[in-house]
Amino acid sequence: MLACCALTAFVSGAVSAWCLALLVHSAHAFLPWLHCAATAQPACAARHRPLPEGSETPAQSFFFNFILNLKRDGLKGGLGSVVPELAVYYVISWLLIYFIAFKRIYSYSKLVLFKDVLTYFVLLVCMLGATRLSGAAAMFNECDWSVLLDGTQIWRDALEYSLVQMSISQGVLVMLGSYCPKAPHRLATTALLTFLVAKTSCMGSALLLGAAHGALRTDYDNDTNVWSGSSSSIILWADYVARIPGSQFWSALVFFTLFVLSVSTTALMLQTIMSTFTGRSIRKISWAFLVAICVLFCFIGVMTICTQGGLYILNFLISWPVSKVRAPIAAVVALVISYTYGQTTFCDEIYFAVGEYPCMFMRISWALTPLLLFVALTGVGSLSTFEATAGFVSLGLCLVAIPIFVIFYFVFRCRVRNIVDDAK
Incomplete structure (x- = not known):
């Protein structure tokens, strides 16, 4: 559980830096990703023209070239150099995360209320604006709905995500993080609202980004060349706000909301990590552990995520140890x-x-989730690629603590029983 929370905090901290960078760039006289930069490599294609093979949309080009300074050859030759601007935003994000975690769980409930209200307001307004986009319904009309009936993987993924939200693992942590102790007899309501907020906000975001992608395809009249992975949603959000009146204001509001969501998620994961340091001998110096953890995350993040190849590391972490490890831990x-x-x-x-x-x-829910999660986890993927092999190795490293702890538990229990029997 500790390893899962650490990796999740590492990833969400990087997303915070991305959102903060785009929030700062929203203060320009006009959004810098409205038009193509002449120096962009690979080539950037303006709207309402065919998108050549290998070229990029303005939002994608700006994000990759000017925010991430991304290497285009993957991890060949290493991670590349550190991107100074991104590193500064990453450090600022972790400073805010530290102050939120320092206030502990009882103040976090106020932040949860603020971010939930802000998220629903932004989603509602943006969904109303998406109905006015030309081609917004294209993705839904052209979508291959037969995939819902062709196999069970998509349903297993949905079931797994829902069960993790309802389990004793991270689901309860998020629920207790949203609980306000000054309002008694609200635990059941908090649990239900937390589950509904997670589901409806994810569904609303997916529909909204689908509409933005449909408008993007209509502009170029062919494939958009948008990469899959953690960067796709950020790029689609940037493209969406560039299409509506008052784009600077809505860009600042959208990326501020995403920044608050990512920072609050990271703070909750950090509080989960800190909850292990509750022993009587170190309780008085827990602040030192908090400072050490934040400094460690900043140093590792700047050296990896904030480099020119950091996006590839982030995509790997999200695809494997961050997402796939939650279900077995929860089970x-x-x-x-x-x-x-x-x-x-x-x-x-x-x-x-x-x-x-x-x-x-x-x-x-806690009693039923183990069986249902184990059913959802049936079926092991292939080790045919290097990424898959590295992914399963990372999963094993995260989950190895479970069998080790079980072995030590039974050894200790048997030893204590033998000592008691000998004493008799």
């Missing part, structure tokens, strides 16, 4: 707490922490 945690440690004891500890017992819906 194991739910299984152990529900059927070994005991739900009653766990609920007593939640009552001791927040003054309220979890509702029956939450307890049923």
